[in-house]
Amino acid sequence: MTTSRTVVFDAPGGPEVMKIVERPVGDPGPGEVRIRHHACGLNYIDIYQRSGVYPLALPHALGMEGAGVVEAVGADVTHLSPGDRVAYAAAPPGAYCDLRVMKATQVCRLPDSIDFRTGAAMMLQGLTVEYLFHRTVPLKAGDTVLFHAAAGGRPDCLPMGAGAWDPADWHRWQR
Secondary structure, eight states, X not given: OEEEEEEEESSSOSGGGEXXXXXXXXXXXXXXXXXXXXXXXXXXXXXXXXXXXXXXXXSEEOXXXXXXXXXXXOTTOOXXXXXXXXXXXXXXXXXXXXXXXXXXXXEEEOOTTSOHHHHHHHXXXXXXHHHIIIXXXXXXXXXXXXXXXXXXXXXXXXXXXXXXXXXXXXXXXOO
């Protein structure tokens, strides 16, 4: 069986409770994929989980976002193949590792034009924008959106998600 370096914690606390351990990683079952990470996203939810604000059964691995390459696919996986570049933002936590098995339905292909680091960092923020602007309050042409405290993560996703962003104006969104 293959093993993976994985960041876990055994008790709530600060960064000092994190440790790297070797964990077994098996073959993907039906509907699953095994991904070799090239990058993992870091988010505030990781701190909330590690500190106990959002309790998890212990010991537990950390990390909700990752990007890498599919090594193997289980039965019934039709949208991904070994060698595909992929990214995800999904539960359960466990992205702080070299290799993991997870549900294929939570994983999407990563275009060649997006590097692994960006892929790992953008998924949670992009999904947040999608549900805010397309599910919570569906935006339509002519709507006005006030970006109040667009800080942290990828605030550039907000104007893009609202349909107001033009790549030619990228310099206006950089700080």
